[in-house]
Amino acid sequence: MALVYDEPVLPFVYTATIVFVMAASVYGLRGSAELSSFHRREAYLSVTLSWLVVSLVGSLPYLFSGAFPSFVNAFFESVSGFTTTGSSILTDIESLPKSVLFWRSMTHWIGGLGIIVLVIIIMPSLNIGGYNLFTLESSFQEKIHPKIKSVGRRLLYIYLSLTLAEIIFLLIGDMNLYESVCHAFGTVATGGFSPKNTSIGGYSPYIQYVVTVFMVLSGVNFVIHYYAVKRQFHKIRQNEELKFYLFVILFSGFLITGILYFQTDRSFELAFRESFFQVASIITCTGFATADYLLWPAVGWYIIFFLMFFGGSTGSTAGGIKMARHLVALKNVRHTFRMMNAPNGVIPLRINHRPISYQENNGILTFILWYLMLFLAGGLLMVFLGSDVATAFSSVATAMGGIGPGLGTIGPASNFAHLSEASKIALSALMVLGRLEIYTVVMLITPWFWKN
Amino acid sequence: MALVYDEPVLPFVYTATIVFVMAASVYGLRGSAELSSFHRREAYLSVTLSWLVVSLVGSLPYLFSGAFPSFVNAFFESVSGFTTTGSSILTDIESLPKSVLFWRSMTHWIGGLGIIVLVIIIMPSLNIGGYNLFTLESSFQEKIHPKIKSVGRRLLYIYLSLTLAEIIFLLIGDMNLYESVCHAFGTVATGGFSPKNTSIGGYSPYIQYVVTVFMVLSGVNFVIHYYAVKRQFHKIRQNEELKFYLFVILFSGFLITGILYFQTDRSFELAFRESFFQVASIITCTGFATADYLLWPAVGWYIIFFLMFFGGSTGSTAGGIKMARHLVALKNVRHTFRMMNAPNGVIPLRINHRPISYQENNGILTFILWYLMLFLAGGLLMVFLGSDVATAFSSVATAMGGIGPGLGTIGPASNFAHLSEASKIALSALMVLGRLEIYTVVMLITPWFWKN
Ligand SMILES: [K+]
Ligand SMILES: [K+]
Numbered sequence: 001m002a003l004v005y006d007e008p009v010l011p012f013v014y015t016a017t018i019v020f021v022m023a024a025s026v027y028g029l030r031g032s033a034e035l036s037s038f039h040r041r042e043a044y045l046s047v048t049l050s051w052l053v054v055s056l057v058g059s060l061p062y063l064f065s066g067a068f069p070s071f072v073n074a075f076f077e078s079v080s081g082f083t084t085t086g087s088s089i090l091t092d093i094e095s096l097p098k099s100v101l102f103w104r105s106m107t108h109w110i111g112g113l114g115i116i117v118l119v120i121i122i123m124p125s126l127n128i129g130g131y132n133l134f135t136l137e138s139s140f141q142e143k144i145h146p147k148i149k150s151v152g153r154r155l156l157y158i159y160l161s162l163t164l165a166e167i168i169f170l171l172i173g174d175m176n177l178y179e180s181v182c183h184a185f186g187t188v189a190t191g192g193f194s195p196k197n198t199s200i201g202g203y204s205p206y207i208q209y210v211v212t213v214f215m216v217l218s219g220v221n222f223v224i225h226y227y228a229v230k231r232q233f234h235k236i237r238q239n240e241e242l243k244f245y246l247f248v249i250l251f252s253g254f255l256i257t258g259i260l261y262f263q264t265d266r267s268f269e270l271a272f273r274e275s276f277f278q279v280a281s282i283i284t285c286t287g288f289a290t291a292d293y294l295l296w297p298a299v300g301w302y303i304i305f306f307l308m309f310f311g312g313s314t315g316s317t318a319g320g321i322k323m324a325r326h327l328v329a330l331k332n333v334r335h336t337f338r339m340m341n342a343p344n345g346v347i348p349l350r351i352n353h354r355p356i357s358y359q360e361n362n363g364i365l366t367f368i369l370w371y372l373m374l375f376l377a378g379g380l381l382m383v384f385l386g387s388d389v390a391t392a393f394s395s396v397a398t399a400m401g402g403i404g405p406g407l408g409t410i411g412p413a414s415n416f417a418h419l420s421e422a423s424k425i426a427l428s429a430l431m432v433l434g435r436l437e438i439y440t441v442v443m444l445i446t447p448w449f450w451k452n
Numbered sequence: 453m454a455l456v457y458d459e460p461v462l463p464f465v466y467t468a469t470i471v472f473v474m475a476a477s478v479y480g481l482r483g484s485a486e487l488s489s490f491h492r493r494e495a496y497l498s499v500t501l502s503w504l505v506v507s508l509v510g511s512l513p514y515l516f517s518g519a520f521p522s523f524v525n526a527f528f529e530s531v532s533g534f535t536t537t538g539s540s541i542l543t544d545i546e547s548l549p550k551s552v553l554f555w556r557s558m559t560h561w562i563g564g565l566g567i568i569v570l571v572i573i574i575m576p577s578l579n580i581g582g583y584n585l586f587t588l589e590s591s592f593q594e595k596i597h598p599k600i601k602s603v604g605r606r607l608l609y610i611y612l613s614l615t616l617a618e619i620i621f622l623l624i625g626d627m628n629l630y631e632s633v634c635h636a637f638g639t640v641a642t643g644g645f646s647p648k649n650t651s652i653g654g655y656s657p658y659i660q661y662v663v664t665v666f667m668v669l670s671g672v673n674f675v676i677h678y679y680a681v682k683r684q685f686h687k688i689r690q691n692e693e694l695k696f697y698l699f700v701i702l703f704s705g706f707l708i709t710g711i712l713y714f715q716t717d718r719s720f721e722l723a724f725r726e727s728f729f730q731v732a733s734i735i736t737c738t739g740f741a742t743a744d745y746l747l748w749p750a751v752g753w754y755i756i757f758f759l760m761f762f763g764g765s766t767g768s769t770a771g772g773i774k775m776a777r778h779l780v781a782l783k784n785v786r787h788t789f790r791m792m793n794a795p796n797g798v799i800p801l802r803i804n805h806r807p808i809s810y811q812e813n814n815g816i817l818t819f820i821l822w823y824l825m826l827f828l829a830g831g832l833l834m835v836f837l838g839s840d841v842a843t844a845f846s847s848v849a850t851a852m853g854g855i856g857p858g859l860g861t862i863g864p865a866s867n868f869a870h871l872s873e874a875s876k877i878a879l880s881a882l883m884v885l886g887r888l889e890i891y892t893v894v895m896l897i898t899p900w901f902w903k904n
Contacts, residue, residue, distance in 0.1 A: 299835055306828060332818045333825070336891065337898040358810040365817040366784045372824070373785070376758060383751055439788065446789040 041449065047118065048441050051432055054114075055079045058107055065100045072421045079428040081107030083435040084115065084317055086192025086287040086404035087395075087427070089417040093197050098178060101195040105182035109163070112189025112317040115435070116155055116222055120315050123437065151226075158225045163188045166214045173207045183288075187214045190317045192287030192404040199289045199412070205273060208290050212277050216249060219284030219312030240352050241324040245283075245313050248323065252307060253279045256300050263297045278304065284312040285319040287404020289412035305407060308397040309371075319402030319434055321371050327351060328364045370438050375400060378430050385423045395419070399427040400434035493901065499570065500893050503884055506566075507531045510559055517552045524873045531880040533559030535887040536567065536769055538644025538739040538856035539847075539879070541869040545649050550630060553647040557634035561615070564641025564769040567887070568607055568674055572767050575889065603678075610677045615640045618666045625659040635740075639666045642769045644739030644856040651741045651864070657725055660742050664729050668701060671736030671764030692804050693776040697735075697765050700775065704759060705731045708752050715749045730756065736764045737771040739856020741864035757859060760849040761823075771854030771886055773823050779803060780816045822890050827852060830882050837875045847871075851879040852886035 059071070059078035068074040073089045080087045081104055093101065163184045170180035182195045196202060200211050217225075224242055227235045236242065253276040260271035274291045281288050282304055293301045311320015331349050348355045356364075375396055382392035387408075394406030395416075405412040416424065433441050443449055511523070511530035520526040525541045532539045533556055545553065615636045622632035634647045648654060652663050669677075676694055679687045688694065705728040712723035726743045733740050734756055745753045763772015783801050801808045808816075827848055834844035839860075846858030847868075857864040868876065885893050895901055 298841065299832075302832065302835055302841060306832075329818075329821050332814065333822055336815060336818050336822075337895055337901070358814070362784065362810070362813065362817070363788060365814070365821070366781075366788050368821070369781050369817070370785055370788075380751075380754065380758070383754055389750065389754060443789055449789070 043122065044440055044443050044449070047122065048432070048436060048444060050114075051082060051436060054110075055082050055428075055432075058082055061100065061103050065097060067096045067100055070421070072424050073417075076416065076424040076428050077104065078107060079431050080404075081191065081193060082111035082114075083402055083431040084108050084111045084189045084191040084285075084319070085399060085402040085431045085435075086186065087398060087406075087410070087416050087431075088193065088404075089415060089424070091415055091417050093195060098195070101193075102178070102182060104193050105185040105191070105195065108189040108191030108193055109185035111435075112191065113156070113159055115189075115317050116159060116315075117152065118436075120155060120222060121152060123440075154226055154229065155222055158222060158229065159188060162214065162217060162225075166210070169210045169214075170207060173204060173210060175203065175207060183211065184214075186288065187211055187286060188218050188317070190215065190218050190284050190286040190312065190319070190402070192281070194288060200277070201290045205269075208273055208277055211288060212273075212280050215280040215284045215286045215288070218286070219245065219280075219316050219318045221313040221315035223315050224313075238353050241313050241327060244327045245323045248307075248310060249276075249279060249283055252283070252303060256296075256303060259297055259300050279307065282307045282403060283310050283318075284316075285401050285403045287398075289405060292411055292413040294407060294411040294413070301407060305394060305397070308394070308401050308403055309375075311401055319400070321368055321401075324351060325364050325368060328356065328361065329368055332361065332365065367438070370442075371400065371434075374430070374433065374438065378426065381426055382423060385420055385426065387419070387423065395423075395427055396430055399430040402431060402435055495574065496892055496895050496901070499574065500884070500888060500896060502566075503534060503888060506562075507534050507880075507884075510534055513552065513555050517549060519548045519552055522873070524876050525869075528868065528876040528880050529556065530559060531883050533643065533645065534563035534566075535854050535883040536560050536563045536641045536643040536737075536771070537851060537854040537883045537887075538638065539850060539862070539868050539883075540645065540856075541867060541876070543867055543869050545647060550647070553645075554630070554634060556645050557637040557643070557647065560641040560643030560645055561637040563887075564643065565608070565611055567641075567769050568611060568767075569604065570888075572607060572674060573604060575892075606678055606681065607674055610674060610681065611640065614666070614669060614677075618662070621662045621666075622659060625656060625662060627655065627659060635663065636666075638740065639663055639738060640670050640769070642667065642670050642736050642738040642764065642771070642854070644733070646740060652729070653742045657721075660725055660729055663740060664725075664732050667732040667736045667738045667740070670738070671697065671732075671768050671770045673765040673767035675767050676765075690805050693765050693779060696779045697775045700759075700762060701728075701731060701735055704735070704755060708748075708755060711749055711752050731759065734759045734855060735762050735770075736768075737853050737855045739850075741857060744863055744865040746859060746863040746865070753859060757846060757849070760846070760853050760855055761827075763853055771852070773820055773853075776803060777816050777820060780808065780813065781820055784813065784817065819890070822894075823852065826882070826885065826890065830878070833878055834875060837872055837878065839871070839875065847875075847879055848882055851882040854883060854887055 055075065055078045058081065059074040062068040062074035062077055063071065068077065068089075076087075076089055079085075086108070090096065166184040166187055167177075167180045170183060171177065175183070179195055182193070183200070185191065186193050192199075194200065200208055221239070221241060224236055224239060227233070253272075256275035256279060257268075257272045260266050260275055261268055264271075266274070277288075277290045278293050280286070293304050309321055310326065311322040312318025314322045314324045328349070328351055331351070335349055349361060350356065375393070378396035378400070379389075379393035382395055383389060385392075387395065389408075391406065391408030391410055394408060395410050398404060398406040398410070405414075409418065410416055416427070419427070507527065507530045510533065511526040514520040514526035514529055515523065520529065520541075528539075528541055531537075538560065542548065618636040618639055619629075619632045622635060623629065627635070631647055634645070635652070637643065638645050644651075646652065652660055673691070673693060676688055676691060679685070705724075708727035708731060709720075709724045712718050712727055713720055716723075718726070729740075729742045730745050732738070745756050761773055762778065763774040764770025766774045766776045780801070780803055783803070787801055801813055827845070830848035830852070831841075831845035834847055835841060837844075839847065841860075843858065843860030843862055846860060847862050850856060850858040850862070857866075861870065862868055868879070871879070
């Protein structure tokens with residue numbers, strides 16, 4: 001790549017190292033589906049450490065390229081890449097060497113692949129955040145150990161196929177190969193880095209629709225893609241999370257289309273395209289932009305802010321709280337009244353036609369509490385570090401959800417360069433916390449973890 | 453009262469009616485501690501209806517006095533009174549007849565008394581929102597039926613004593629009798645209506661400290677006062693909610709004291725007094741003011757905004773989510789990790805040394821979800837009705853928590869007069885929803901409630 005564009009090669013010697021470290025840590029975990037207490041601990045440590053080490057090493061190309069003014073900036077960009085967040089400190093993206101920008105997009109793609117493996121193979125066996133409920137069937141889970149290699153291989157193929165398909169569709173729309181690959185990396189990993197200053201805004205409507213569709217596809221549980229490949233369509237039809245995910249996209253998409261159409265002088269097609277692109281981008285936590293939603297009528301960007309807490313489906317590269325957890329929370333809300341009217345009958349909650357145990361239910365509700373508490377604490381910290389309220393709280397929401405842009409001074413048309421170094425480090429930590437589903441990281445600082 | 457001040461008597465003929473209706477509905481419920489399915493339903497209906505009817509009738513004095521320009525304004529003020537919220541549409545309070553202002557403060561006092569009976573006697577037997585956990589001992593609960601009259605009478609005495617004690621302390625500080633009674637009504641019911649335009653701001657530091665102390669006392673679970681009267685101090689020492697409540701007040705009080713002292717040119721005493729008055733006022737959901745926190749450094753009023761979600765203790769007249777529920781949520785957050793490290797051992801959660809069943813735990817977590825969802829939905833509705841974001845979301849937070857003032861255009865130095873009629877009706881509904889702990893009201897519109 002660097003050779004083709006006649007740019008310095010040195011930074012990319014490190015790429016090999018990083019991919020190797022990543023692969024090694026993932027491989028090390030992959031073998032142990034049934035984990036003893038000791039191995040569980042090792043697994044927790046490895047997951048968090050691997051993201052940190054990879055981010056540290058991954059920031060080296062930025063530093064060596066000379067394009068990033070300080071270590072904190074390079075580290076922020078690297079964490080933002082590997083966690084597939086896509087928040088950037090670059091003020092003029094296009095002034096950077098193409099090879100550095102390519103590496104930047106590639107961090108997304110590597111991070112996204114790591115996430116798919118993490119949430120579909122590693123987390124269910126660690127029993128974190130109810131993941132065993134959302135991924136493969138329980139009957140399948142139990143015998144996943146021998147099948148683990150074939151599942152892993154299939155997931156990799158699906159990830160590759162989505163990337164390739166998008167590249168082809170983008171090429172058809174006259175985007176050049178380099179930009180097509182970068183944007184495909186950013187979409188499939190729901191990352192959001194673009195080699196262009198205006199993100200997807202400068203491209204044709206066709207390109208914008210293509211990216212919208214691929215963002216939506218990438219926010220779907222990869223287990224659904226897996227079923228699609230295996231032609232088990234009845235399992236897809238049974239999936240409540242998928243229905244809820246599509247419902248939220250359609251509902252908020254049309255709501256904002258209406259707001260843009262009636263309250264501004266946009267044509268219907270433009271309102272529709274702008275709305276659905278931004279809605280898909282925020283819900284799937286991608287963070288690409290074709291419009292600055294801060295220039296929309298106020299109601300529009302309030303909705304965008306709330307969508308930051310939705311997140312895509314479990315088992316995808318999307319971040320946030322995720323649809324299945326919201327769905328379980330909604331079911332609880334409904335369930336309360338049913339139980340109050342039938343205090344003696346025990347009616348179990350179900351998701352995707354699978355009963356949820358009390359323990360799992362509690363784990364999911366508590367996850368949402370953790371998420372909101374961290375959001376409030378992080379927002380307050382950012383205010384103390386000197387940000388205005390909109391920037392503070394939206395930067396935390398966007399970092400935890402792995403989205404990219406926020407509100408205030410970090411909107412889709414701005415960047416994170418002007419924040420203090422302390423703020424950048426805090427946001428980097430929140431990106432990792434959100435990406436690794438909070439529990440994995442917080443676990444490491446509980447007294448129970450280190451005891452005996 | 454009206455006779456003493458030589459004002460029209462007519463509006464107050466209605467007072468008797470209202471107090472009668474209130475008393476009757478409370479009395480009707482009081483007898484039935486063990487409720488059959490049929491009686492449970494009747495109880496739900498009666499509770500919500502009694503608050504509505506009382507508020508409707510209670511708005512008549514405002515209308516007849518001619519001081520309120522429209523029915524919606526009078527109704528808003530009445531709901532705000534009986535729910536002990538204390539948000540007002542009056543722009544110049546002191547221009548009103550003293551008798552109307554006295555009635556206004558009295559609605560708080562009546563509403564507060566109703567709440568104490570509701571949350572300590574009625575709700576535990578309906579098993580709403582985990583109330584059976586927070587009030588009297590379970591052993592006590594089971595044999596509460598025969599004791600119900602004596603408990604009710606004792607609670608009434610405590611309520612009366614707190615009111616009387618505050619009146620005496622205020623009189624000592626040279627406040628006149630009329631204002632002392634009004635402010636004592638507003639404090640003990642954690643209501644917040646004041647007959648003065650500047651609330652407590654115009655009084656001496658002594659008066660401000662007295663009101664602070666009585667706000668804190670009124671935000672304590674009345675069961676604690678009950679134990680204090682019965683000299684069962686070991687039960688008070690065991691009460692985790694009380695400790696948590698005092699901790700939150702002290703922590704946020706000193707935090708804001710520090711902010712005011714170091715970031716403004718206030719003396720330490722002024723910073724301390726202003727901080728603790730406002731913190732106590734918001735946490736206990738009273739809503740009196742001695743300072744406009746919107747003029748504080750930004751960090752200060754962000755903290756105030758978050759405190760709006762805390763609420764006082766369960767079993768008090770305070771609103772909001774309430775300390776015990778936050779405490780249970782925090783315990784869950786801690787518990788998750790303990791469970792992840794001991795996946796096979798079942799360690800039950802406890803509050804006030806009482807084990808929490810899975811069902812109760814779920815009910816509490818779901819209550820918090822309901823609260824936050826309603827807050828978001830209500831805030832969005834207010835934005836659609838034309839408010840700016842700070843006004844919209846803080847008006848909903850303040851209405852649901854029964855606090856009084858908010859941020860934006862409804863700060864402590866402003867009022868709710870400028871809002872649209874639709875907004876006032878929406879906020880009135882949210883006040884009743886928050887006051888009756890959501891479930892009681894929402895229950896009425898579930899299909900399960902009306903079935904069979
Ligand atoms: K992203
Ligand atoms: K109040």
